[in-house]
Amino acid sequence: MSLSPPFSDFSLSSGTGTEIFNWAKSHYRDHTFAKDERVITRSGLLYFVEKGAVRIVGKAQVNVTDKQSRNPAANAESEEVFLGFVGSGQPFEIVSRFPFQLVAQAHVEETEIVWLYWEDLDRWPHFRASIMETFRYQHQRKLFWLSILGQKRSIDRLMGFLVLLLEEYGQPCPEGYYLPYSLTHAQIASAIGTTRVTVTRLIGKLRQQNSLFLQDDHLIGLPSLFLSQN
Amino acid sequence: MSLSPPFSDFSLSSGTGTEIFNWAKSHYRDHTFAKDERVITRSGLLYFVEKGAVRIVGKAQVNVTDKQSRNPAANAESEEVFLGFVGSGQPFEIVSRFPFQLVAQAHVEETEIVWLYWEDLDRWPHFRASIMETFRYQHQRKLFWLSILGQKRSIDRLMGFLVLLLEEYGQPCPEGYYLPYSLTHAQIASAIGTTRVTVTRLIGKLRQQNSLFLQDDHLIGLPSLFLSQN
Numbered sequence: 317m318s319l320s321p322p323f324s325d326f327s328l329s330s331g332t333g334t335e336i337f338n339w340a341k342s343h344y345r346d347h348t349f350a351k352d353e354r355v356i357t358r359s360g361l362l363y364f365v366e367k368g369a370v371r372i373v374g375k376a377q378v379n380v381t382d383k384q385s386r387n388p389a390a391n392a393e394s395e396e397v398f399l400g401f402v403g404s405g406q407p408f409e410i411v412s413r414f415p416f417q418l419v420a421q422a423h424v425e426e427t428e429i430v431w432l433y434w435e436d437l438d439r440w441p442h443f444r445a446s447i448m449e450t451f452r453y454q455h456q457r458k459l460f461w462l463s464i465l466g467q468k469r470s471i472d473r474l475m476g477f478l479v480l481l482l483e484e485y486g487q488p489c490p491e492g493y494y495l496p497y498s499l500t501h502a503q504i505a506s507a508i509g510t511t512r513v514t515v516t517r518l519i520g521k522l523r524q525q526n527s528l529f530l531q532d533d534h535l536i537g538l539p540s541l542f543l544s545q546n
Numbered sequence: 547m548s549l550s551p552p553f554s555d556f557s558l559s560s561g562t563g564t565e566i567f568n569w570a571k572s573h574y575r576d577h578t579f580a581k582d583e584r585v586i587t588r589s590g591l592l593y594f595v596e597k598g599a600v601r602i603v604g605k606a607q608v609n610v611t612d613k614q615s616r617n618p619a620a621n622a623e624s625e626e627v628f629l630g631f632v633g634s635g636q637p638f639e640i641v642s643r644f645p646f647q648l649v650a651q652a653h654v655e656e657t658e659i660v661w662l663y664w665e666d667l668d669r670w671p672h673f674r675a676s677i678m679e680t681f682r683y684q685h686q687r688k689l690f691w692l693s694i695l696g697q698k699r700s701i702d703r704l705m706g707f708l709v710l711l712l713e714e715y716g717q718p719c720p721e722g723y724y725l726p727y728s729l730t731h732a733q734i735a736s737a738i739g740t741t742r743v744t745v746t747r748l749i750g751k752l753r754q755q756n757s758l759f760l761q762d763d764h765l766i767g768l769p770s771l772f773l774s775q776n
Contacts, residue, residue, distance in 0.1 A: 374693025376706045397696025399689055409686075415709065416690040448678040451685045456639075458688035459629055460646040463604025465695045466627025466736050473739075476606045479645065506696050509703075509739055 332443050333405065337366055337430050346430045349422035357410040357420055361431050362447065368427030369497055370402040370420050377415040398507040400461075401497060403485060407447050423497055457484065465509060471518050473508040475542070478528070482538050491529050494537030562673050563635065567596055567660050576660045579652035587640040587650055591661050592677065598657030599727055600632040600650050607645040628737040630691075631727060633715060637677050653727055687714065695739060701748050703738040705772070708758070712768050721759050724767030 340346060346366070349355055355370060357363060363370075374397045401423060402408040410418050422429075437444040457480065464476030478495075486493030501515040508515075519536075522528035529537045570576060576596070579585055585600060587593060593600075604627045631653060632638040640648050652659075667674040687710065694706030708725075716723030731745040738745075749766075752758035759767045 372689065374689060374696065376690070376693040376697060376702070395697050397693050399692050399696075411686045413690070413713075415706070416693055418689055418693070445678075448675075448682060451682040452678060455681045455685040455688060456641045458685060458692065459602065459604060459648055460606070460643070461692060462629050462688065462695070462737075463606040463627050463646055463648070465692070465739055466604065466629075467606060467625050468739065468741075472606070476645070507692075509695055509698065511698075 332440060336432070336440060336443060337364065340430045340432055340436075345432065346428060349427045349429060351422055351425045351427075353422045355420040355422060355429055359409075359411050360434065362407055362409050362434055362437070363420070364407050364430045364432075365402050365404050366428040366430050367404055368425070369404065369423040370408065370427060370429070371423040371497075371503075372399040372402065372408065372410075373397065373419045373421060374399045375417045375419070377417070395506055398499070398503045400458075401481070401485060407450055470508065470510045470514050471521070473510070474504070474515065474518050475522070475527070477504070477508050478536060478538055479542055482536075482543055486538075486543065489531055489537065491531075492537055492539040492541075493543055494529075494531035494535045496535065498534050499536065562670060566662070566670055566673060567594065570660045570662055570666075575662065576658060579657045579659065581652055581655045581657075583652045585650040585652060585659055589639075589641050590664065592637055592639050592664055592667070593650070594637050594660045594662075595632050595634050596658040596660050597634055598655070599634065599653040600638065600657060600659070601653040601727075601733075602629040602632065602638065602640075603627065603649045603651060604629045605647045605649070607647070625736055628729070628733045630688075631711070631715060637680055700738065700740045700744050701751070703740070704734065704745065704748050705752070705757070707734070707738050708766060708768055709772055712766075712773055716768075716773065719761055719767065721761075722767055722769040722771075723773055724759075724761035724765045726765065728764055729766065 337346075347355075349368075355363070375395070376397075399418070402420075408420065410420055412418050437447070461477070461480055464473055464480065467473050467476060481495055482493045485495055485497065487496050500512075501519070502512045505512045505515045519528060523530070527539070527542070529539070531537045567576075577585075579598075585593070605625070606627075629648070632650075638650065640650055642648050667677070691707070691710055694703055694710065697703050697706060711725055712723045715725055715727065717726050730742075731749070732742045735742045735745045749758060753760070757769070757772070759769070761767045
């Protein structure tokens with residue numbers, strides 16, 4: 317069983333990847349970020365996680381009552397929503413368009429980011445093609461993610477969300493697969509449209525049922541039976 | 547202001563598009579579907595909406611209690627979730643992977659679909675490149691969609707969802723922009739993780755506030771102020 321994405325020949329392990337990343341670095345297009353530091357991005361640039369991991373976070377400023385009421389609560393900031401990880405060797409781009417704003421943040425300490433202009437890739441058409449394949453793949457995964465978020469019960473959304481993350485990033489261990497990145501209950505809650513308190517309660521319930529375990533006391537894991545079958 | 551997606555040079559209006567669609571038809575790779583009819587799809591094939599519109603629907607069979615309880619309610623079907631439209635001239639592909647299932651359904655009468663193998667596109671590399679650009683674009687849109695679904699208030703999710711659809715498919719009219727496809731309150735509810743009753747109530751509220759209007763008594767429209775600013 318392979319749980320990793322099918323497209324990764326531009327990762328650091330490949331010759332072309334190393335060549336391109338070195339070229340980017342020789343042009344001063346790399347930076348190391350501390351945990352939770354925001355990665356300043358510009359549209360039109362393409363970013364790669366060379367080491368560590370990035371999380372993508374979204375905001376949607378569509379608060380309708382803003383324009384209609386004088387109630388200060390209505391002017392509260394929109395929620396920050398966890399939209400997924402970008403792991404080592406993977407590309408990402410950040411496009412924002414009012415009222416939607418996407419932000420990249422380093423998820424772990426010493427996350428190294430390299431960037432390129434799309435035009436730079438004209439020199440490496442094969443590399444460019446695999447990046448496009450990755451976005452195609454990510455599009456499919458986001459459709460699955462959206463299917464999950466339409467489930468009415470919070471526990472189904474939570475479980476579907478974890479299955480999706482573990483299929484992509486899960487590391488094997490004796491009990492099953494665990495997510496190598498820590499996630500707070502508030503981050504999970506933002507991703508599945510519920511409250512932190514509900515996530516804490518549901519995780520407790522799933523642990524009692526042995527449907528979920530914690531690796532090293534904080535990394536979420538699922539038994540293989542929830543992930544295999546493919 | 548342009549509300550349409552930036553990538554559409556493979557649409558029917560372009561010469562290459564017409565040539566390729568005709569080629570597919572001459573190989574008996576086209577079919578016309580009735581409203582709500584399921585488009586039988588196979589993975590590895592690429593589909594185009596030649597006329598009409600398709601909606602993508604998702605299911606996620608991650609019901610955790612299935613495996614744990616004898617409660618028949620727990621074995622209920624998972625919800626069908628509305629995941630978006632594919633308009634005329636646009637490509638789509640359907641990849642399913644347990645426990646996630648995607649389905650394409652004709653959204654309007656006489657929806658015409660044409661299909662190709664990915665390999666067929668080797669003869670039209672430019673066309674292939676624009677399809678990949680479309681998936682890249684769709685990936686960005688789905689990230690926006692996910693940002694919306696993380697909003698805690700149903701009214702914010704509803705409004706964000708409508709903004710997203712109208713930016714992409716909206717047709718201009720004196721009051722603003724309206725969605726040329728009808729959507730039931732149940733379909734909207736499935737997309738934004740709420741109940742049909744709530745959608746009906748919120749749409750009534752938004753209409754009272756003049757934040758939403760109905761074109762031809764059933765097509766949802768929004769005033770331009772919610773859509774412009776870009």
